[in-house]
Amino acid sequence: MKEIATVERPFRCHTAIQMRFNDIDMLGHLNNTSYFEMFDLGKNDYFVKVKHGYIEWTKPSLMIVHMGIDFLAQTRFYEHVEVLTQCTRLGDKSVHMLQQLVNVDSGEVKCQCQSVLCYFDIETGTPASISDEWRHDIAAYEGVDSL
Numbered sequence: 001m002k003e004i005a006t007v008e009r010p011f012r013c014h015t016a017i018q019m020r021f022n023d024i025d026m027l028g029h030l031n032n033t034s035y036f037e038m039f040d041l042g043k044n045d046y047f048v049k050v051k052h053g054y055i056e057w058t059k060p061s062l063m064i065v066h067m068g069i070d071f072l073a074q075t076r077f078y079e080h081v082e083v084l085t086q087c088t089r090l091g092d093k094s095v096h097m098l099q100q101l102v103n104v105d106s107g108e109v110k111c112q113c114q115s116v117l118c119y120f121d122i123e124t125g126t127p128a129s130i131s132d133e134w135r136h137d138i139a140a141y142e143g144v145d146s147l
Contacts, residue, residue, distance in 0.1 A: 005112055035069060
């Protein structure tokens with residue numbers, strides 16, 4: 001079984017998840033494709049919090065270039081879950097993130113996701129260096145000097 005990723009600092013972004021009937025498969029547990037949607041909700045919530053509610057998506061922005069998911073335990077429909085999200089590293093053009101789907105009541109990590117997002121210039125259609133503003137805002141939200 002895959003090990004739970006080492007977390008160097010507490011998660012600051014907690015996104016409550018409401019499971020829908022169509023998220024559950026015929027075995028009564030969360031379908032593996034639904035995790036991707038839940039982690040996307042967590043990423044969206046994270047960046048809204050980082051940017052204090054407003055994101056100008058028509059300027060250089062972020063796009064997902066890699067997602068790796070480890071399924072650690074079954075998640076059932078009745079469980080109270082949330083997505084925890086944090087930035088683990090900033091490259092020149094990349095944002096590395098760690099997310100976990102966690103049972104709020106027991107603290108059990110059900111699934112974890114490590115993803116890489118590329119800072120992307122919409123006008124040129126090419127990767128771009130992460131702006132100082134985004135670097136500052138992410139580090140400030142994470143409560144660190146730099147990542």
